Amino acid sequence: MSIFVDETTKVVIQGISPTSQGLFHGLRNKAYGTKVVGGTNPKRGGETIEGIAVYASVAEAVKETGATASFISVPPRGAADAIIEAAEAGIALIVCITEGIPAQDEALAYNRLVQEFPGTRLLGPNCPGIISPGKCNIGITSGDIALAGGPVGIVSRSGTLTYQALHELSQQGIGQTTCVGIGGDPVPGTNFIDCLAAFEADPETKAVMMIGEIGGSEEERAAEFIATSMSKPVAAYVAGVTAPPGRKMGHAGAIISGSQGTAQAKMDALNAAGVAVAQNPTECGEKMVAIVKGLG
Amino acid sequence: MDLYEYQGKQYFARFGIPISPGGVADTVDEAVSQADAAGYPVVVKAQVKVGGRGKAGGVKLAADADEVRLHAGNILGLDIKGHVVKRLWVEHASDITKEYYASFTLDRPSKVHLGMLSAEGGVEIEEVAVTNPDAIAMLQIDPIVGLTEEAARAWVDRAELDPEAREQAATLLVRLYHCYVEGDCDLAEINPLILTPAGKVHALDAKVTLDENASYRHPEWEEFADDSDVDPREKMAKEKGLNYIGLSGTVGIIANGAGLAMSTLDVVTQAGGEAANFLDIGGGANADVMAAALEVINADPAVRSILVNIFGGITRVDEVANGIIEAISRVKLRSPVVMRLDGTNATEGRALLADHLSDRLIAEPTMLDAARHAVALAQA
Incomplete structure (x- = not known):
C-alpha cells in the first residue's frame, strides 16, 4: 500500500x-x-x-x-x-x-x-510533492530515481534532499512505498507526524527514513511521536550541522524555542527516541539499508 | 529582512503606534539638530542590526547639545559585535514608570499567530522566559478571527499590566497586530513598551522582521533596502539574484535547494574541508543562473576549489550543464570544479559535459566522492 x-x-x-x-x-x-x-x-x-x-x-x-x-x-x-x-x-x-x-x-x-x-x-507549499513508485507521482520528483515495491516510507522537509534520499535507497535496491516531501515553509499543510502516523498504519511500510533540517521544532515533535507512538524503525538525517548561524533579531524566537532548532538539538532528540541518526544523507541511506536487511 | 530600530519605529508609526519624537542622524551636527527638534533630554542610539547595543556603549542619555556632541561622536564609528555604527536615532528621552514586553510572531507548531505580553519587559526578557515563564502571557490568535479589542483587553488583564496602562495597551496591541499582519512582518516586537509617569504607553524600541516573500505587495519597502553592512561577495550575489552567504573556508559551494546546500556544507566539513560559502541556486535554475553562481564564487579570492552539487527536480540538469559550459567559456575560472549531477535530465546533462571534462572540470558519481575530491583539491 x-x-x-x-x-x-x-x-x-x-x-x-x-x-x-x-x-x-x-x-x-x-x-x-x-x-x-x-x-x-x-x-x-x-x-x-x-x-x-x-x-x-x-x-x-x-x-x-x-x-x-x-x-x-x-x-x-x-x-x-x-x-x-x-x-x-x-x-x-x-x-x-x-x-x-x-x-x-x-x-x-x-x-x-x-x-x-x-x-x-x-x-506543501514549497515542497517537491509525493511519489508512490509505480503508482502515482504528483510534483517535481524525477520518477526514475524511485523504486517500487517498498518497504521504506520516506518523509522529508527538504526538496532536493528528498531526491537524495530516494536515490540512496534505490541504488541499493531498496524500494519505497511512498516518498512525501512536506516542504520547509513556516506553515506546512502536512507535517512529519502526519506522515509518520500514516506510515505506521500502512502494512506495507516496514521502516521509515526521515530527512529534517535546522529551524523550527518539527523534528523534536516528530521524535516525541516516534518514541511514544511508533513501532517501526526510523533512520534520520538533519541537514545543517555546520550551517552558519542566522543573524537573528528580537527575542520572540528564543522565548518560544529555547535551545530547540539547531541540528544538534534535533539529532539528540531523535537519538533519544531510538532513531538511527546519520551525519549525512549517504550514511542515512546506509543505516536504512542495514535496518531493512535486518528485518529479514 | 530585518529593519533598523528607526525604520521599525517609522513602520509602527504608519499603523498608529505611538513612538517618541525623534529623527535619524549620520553626523554629529545632524544629531544635534535632531536633538534640538526632539527636545532635551534626548537618547542617542546606535542603529545596528544586532542586540546588546546598550551594554556596548551604543545608547547614551544626553542632557544638552554638548553631551549630544560627545556621545554622537563616540558612538558613530563604534564597532558593536562586528557592526560599525553609521547612523544614529536621536529621540526625546522618556521618563519610565514601567517597562513591558510585547510581540507578535507565528507559532509554528500550532500554525496560528502568537502574541506575547509581559509586565516584566526590558533587557532581561529572555531570562524572564526561563526563570519565570508565567510572567509572559501567551495568546494564540486564529488568523481568520484576528485580534479583537475585546480579546486584547482580556489579554492585558491576564498579563497584569498596571491598571492605568491597560486601555492604551490594548489599543496599541491591536494596532501592532495590524502592523504584523497587514504589514507582512515575520516579527513585530516592542521591548520595552513603556508606561510613563504621565500615564502614557508607547514604544521605546522596535524589532521588525519583514517577510520578503510579501515584497511584491509592498513597494514602500524599497526604502528599507540596505546593503551598507553586507559582505561584498553577498552584495554581488544579491545583484545576480542568488541566495548566498559568505563563509571563511576554501571550498566554494553551489547546490540547488537549501537542504542540499546545507547538506553539502555538512559533507565538506566531514571530509576535513571548510566551505567558503553557502549558495543555493534555487528551484528551476537555468544556464544563466548557474553561470552567475560560478562567477560569484570565482570572485572570492579564498576559494581553492568549487563543488557543484545538483540533484535535479524542478531544476533540469541539462540546463545546469549548459550554464557550466557557458561560464567556463565566459570567465576564466581560477579554481578546479568538481561536479556531482543527478536527477531530472541528468543523462542529457552529463552527455553535454562529457567533451569538456579535464583536470579542471571533474565529474564524480556521488555527493561524498565529490566532496572528498573538492576538499583534496582545496588543500593541494
Missing part, C-alpha cells in the same frame, strides 16, 4: 498553460503513469494542451473527471487562492510546490482548510 495517493488517484493541474511549470511537470507525471485527468485555467476552459483537457475551474474539472487530487505550481501571489479553490471543489489532496508564498497567506489558508475543509489534505 501507499499513503495519501495510489494508482486510482486522479490529478488535475491548476493554472495550466503552454509555458507553465505545471505543464512540464504534469506531463512528466502523466508519462510516469499518474492519472492526470485535466488542467484548469479560467481563460482556457475547453482547450486541450498537449493532450490535457483544460477546464475553467477546479469545480468543473472535478465534475467532469472525478479528480481527487490537484497539483499547484502557480506563482506565489495566486497560490493561496488556488489552494482554497481546490478545497472548495472537494479535492482530497492538494500538492502545492509554489515557493515564496507570504507567511501570512499560508497561515490564513492553512487555518481555513483546517476549519472549513477538514477532508482536504494540503501537501
